[in-house]
Amino acid sequence: MTRLSHDDLGEGPAVVLLHGFPLDRSMWRAQIDRLSSTYRVIAPDLPGHGESPVLGVTPTMESMAEAVVALLDSLGIAEPVVLGGLSMGGYVALAALANHPGRFRALMLLDTRATADTPEAAANRESLARKVEEAGDARLVADAMRPKLFAPSTIEQAPELVESTVSVMSRAPAAGVAGALRAMASRPDRTKTLRDSGLPTLVLVGAEDVITPPDEMKAMANLLPIAQFQIIPGAGHLAPLERPDECNIAMLAFLDSLPGSGDQGAPGPCVPPSPGP
Numbered sequence: 001m002t003r004l005s006h007d008d009l010g011e012g013p014a015v016v017l018l019h020g021f022p023l024d025r026s027m028w029r030a031q032i033d034r035l036s037s038t039y040r041v042i043a044p045d046l047p048g049h050g051e052s053p054v055l056g057v058t059p060t061m062e063s064m065a066e067a068v069v070a071l072l073d074s075l076g077i078a079e080p081v082v083l084g085g086l087s088m089g090g091y092v093a094l095a096a097l098a099n100h101p102g103r104f105r106a107l108m109l110l111d112t113r114a115t116a117d118t119p120e121a122a123a124n125r126e127s128l129a130r131k132v133e134e135a136g137d138a139r140l141v142a143d144a145m146r147p148k149l150f151a152p153s154t155i156e157q158a159p160e161l162v163e164s165t166v167s168v169m170s171r172a173p174a175a176g177v178a179g180a181l182r183a184m185a186s187r188p189d190r191t192k193t194l195r196d197s198g199l200p201t202l203v204l205v206g207a208e209d210v211i212t213p214p215d216e217m218k219a220m221a222n223l224l225p226i227a228q229f230q231i232i233p234g235a236g237h238l239a240p241l242e243r244p245d246e247c248n249i250a251m252l253a254f255l256d257s258l259p260g261s262g263d264q265g266a267p268g269p270c271v272p273p274s275p276g277p
């Protein structure tokens with residue numbers, strides 16, 4: 001298997017960050033910069049995205065997860081890592097957890113869900129995949145997603161961020177985008193895998209995320225034995241890009257609380273999620 005293009009920065013316990021659809025590892029720049037002061041941060045381009053090649057066969061969340069685990073192997077990382085993923089990255093993370101439970105010691109799930117697509121959502125993805133293949137270009141996906149990705153305040157205050165993100169999406173290889181759409185459409189429900197893993201989990205969501213809304217993510221967090229649920233104000237679906245400082249604080253607090261992290265032995269914030277407002 002061709003090794004995934006990736007960033008690998010910092011020293012310390014390893015943290016892997018998986019990007020959303022159809023983005024690339026550049027979405028984690030602010031997290032890589034901040035977290036790598038105390039952790040080894042590994043952020044790959046998932047197969048068919050960024051600089052990573054398209055998989056030879058129609059991809060699945062599992063085959064993307066295998067590529068991530070193969071990257072860890074190739075980097076000589078055998079000890080369990082913290083695995084984080086945003087949206088599609090979360091789907092890939094849960095596929096990795098299902099097939100390699102011993103490789104992970106905690107999860108960070110951002111703006112994502114554990115459930116499968118509805119039949120309608122899966123059919124829409126297939127139709128979009130065909131259009132992308134016909135056009136040979138991912139721009140129509142970027143245009144379709146654009147209105148749902150950002151909080152109104154991001155659109156108003158950071159138009160350059162919106163444009164640069166949409167531009168990354170538009171440049172994604174058509175074959176990678178079509179493959180990822182089909183892979184997402186065929187993914188199974190991973191709720192049981194997540195719940196039974198018993199891993200400490202940070203569940204983080206933008207307050208104005210309309211793709212994976214806070215209520216849905218809170219319901220997911222409530223199923224988990226050890227979870228920390230946090231809403232990021234002023235963010236939509238791409239919380240780590242829109243509100244990097246707030247996300248970094250939440251992620252670092254979570255990471256530092258884990259046994260085996262820098263702040264070993266300190267009581268952690270991982271408690272069953274509170275009912276909240």
Ligand code: MLT
Binds near residue numbers: 019088237
């Ligand atoms: C993503 O951001 O990765 C996508 O919105 C995921 C999805 O379409 O389910």
